[in-house]
Amino acid sequence: MSESAIVQPQISHHLLLCATPTKVKCCDPSTGIASWNELKRVIRELGLENTKRPEGIVLRSKVDCLRVCERGPILVVWPDGIWYTEVTTDKIEPIVQQHIVQQQPIQKWIHKTTPFKTNSPLVE
């Protein structure tokens, strides 16, 4: 690695939230944006964006549609491939605390699980 190479922080999780899709299908936009704002707040307040976090940082992205299109807002947690439905503001902090921080997904709220295949030649 050259001295000028940029070292990116390690990533522990990437959270994708369908909150304000172009075609309003899975939830009311006001419900979605409230969940998005709560997700940002909780991640920030728990220090999960800290680049010195030993487990890696937690990324979050607001996406247009995750192809579930009902019972939203929909939240998918990578790399676990765990999908939550009806992720209203009251569920954000429990999901982040239990799933991300304590590594205990909340089974009763899981819609489906779709793990990545692990035989990619690019993944160590």
Ligand code: FES
């Ligand atoms: S509109 Fe939210 S998953 Fe499709």
